Amino acid sequence: MPQNYTFSPVTATDRAGVVWVAAILSLLFSVLTLITRFHIKSRTLGLDDWLLAASNTVAVGQYIAIYTGLSNGLGVSSTLLQExxxxxxxxxxxTSEVLLIVSLGLCKMSVVCYTKRLFTREYRRAWRACNAALALSLAWTIGSALAVSVGCGPAHVLWGAERCPGNLMRWMIVNIFDGLLEIAFIALAIVLVWPLQMTTYIKVTVVSAFAFRICCAVVAVLHGVWFGTYVHSSDPGLAIADVLVWQQVELGYALISATIPILKGFVRGYNSAMGFDLSYEAKKKLGGGYNLESYGEQSRNRSAAGSRGRSKLGGSRLRHEGGDRMNLRPNDGDYQAGAYHEPNRGGKGRPTSTGSGNSEDPIIRRDISVTVEHSQARTVA
Known part of the structure; x- marks a missing residue:
């Protein structure tokens, strides 16, 4: 008779197979997401990207620890293990728990650094708030790693009725502050973005990208619930499997959600590749403003045709020597209006406070918006 072989069977005394699935999927999705992020931001990599790369590197160490343990009997009932x-x-x-906390901490700092990159240095309040968030993330990482490891040796993790003294309380505090930090980061994005002069649609879009992190707090709570079940279990070797499953879910989702705010760049690149031009609609949603610099080429191309139309009209003419001109006059009547943009001299790019030049960094700047209005006068017979 043919015999079927199973990589890791799931039985009443062995739940290692469930942990294998969760750990493998978490590793694959997190690595693929990181590769996508580096592909999107290949020309504008910053500290947030390298922090997330470091977080993924530490996470790989966590996955290796889990795989090593599963290969040697982790997830099996304690009744089948020797002391x-x-x-x-x-x-x-x-080891996997400590690496989990370090990876989550680096991931949090990456999200805060990305929020910080949205603003130039002239937004001092935003920079100070982000620096404070970075300090809190670092403090949580160090404090949590020490809390779950100091005084908690491996002797009673999978053996005996007694777990590490105060282990449940330690993890409850770690998970509570983990969730509070994630909520605080979302609130930080709301506080910093909402006062800006953008339409409500754009503000909601920006905040919603960071709002995906709220699930990190939910998963942290679920991890704590299953950890409580493990602490009070009479078979810790089997109960630890459910804790490790939620540990993989928490880590994987945290790494993936850190990249969600930058996915707009991927969509924009896809639209450009497909021939879609959404720049007009995007500017329209931003409040109808237009960068006059973009009209430089158009004004030069239309200068010949515009000169014939201007020669037929009377009234005052607006001139600006050495600058680009965009004619906004009506087709008929005796009123004429114009908008002008002074080009940068010497061929230098527009200066910015961060020195980003022509980079594609999603930096929020304080720009001047000019509104030109015109009214057509009646022709007196």
Whole structure:
């Protein structure tokens, strides 16, 4: 008879297969998301991207620890393990927990740094708030890593009725502050973006990109709930499997959601490749403003045709020597209006406070908006 082989069977005394699936999917999705992010921002990589890369690197260490443990009996009932072997697997579990916290902390700092990149240095309040958020993230990372490891050896992780003293309380505090920080980062995005002179649609879009992080707080709570079940379980070797599953879900989603705010660049690149031009609609949603610099080429191309139309009209003419001209006059009547833009002399690009030049960084700047209105006068017979 043919015999079927199973990579990791899921039975009443072995739940390692569930952890295998969660860990493999978490690794694949997080790595693919990081590759996508670096492809999108290949020309504008910043500190936030390198912090997320470091977070993924630490996460790979966490996945390796989990895979090593699963290959040696992690997720199997404690009744099937010897005490010395259970102690060895306990070391693997503690290592994965510390690496989990370090990776989550680096991920949080990456999100804050990306928020900081949205603003130039002239937004001092935004920079100070982001620096404070970075300090809190660093403090949470160091404090949490010490909280789950100091005084908690691997002896009782998978063996015996007693877990680490105060282990449940430690993880409750870690998960609570984890969720509070994620909520605080979303509130920070709202506070910084909402006062800006943009349409409500754009503000909601920006905030919604960061709002995906709220699920990190939800998953942290679920991780804490299952950790409580593990602490009070009489079979810790089997109960730890559910904790490790939620650990992989928490880490994977945190790494993926950190890239969601920049996906607009990917969509914009896709639209350009497909021949779609959404620049007009985007400017329209931003309040109907237009950069006069973009009219330089058009005004030069239409100068010959415009000169014939201007020669037929009377009234005053607006002139600006050495500048580009965009004619906004009506087709008939005795009123004429014009908008002008002074080109940069010497061939230099427009200066910015951050020195980004012509980069594609999504930086929010303080620009001057000019509105030109005209009214057509009646022709007196």
């Amino acid at each position: 010395q072997h259970a102690r060895t697997l306990g070391t693997t579990v503690l």
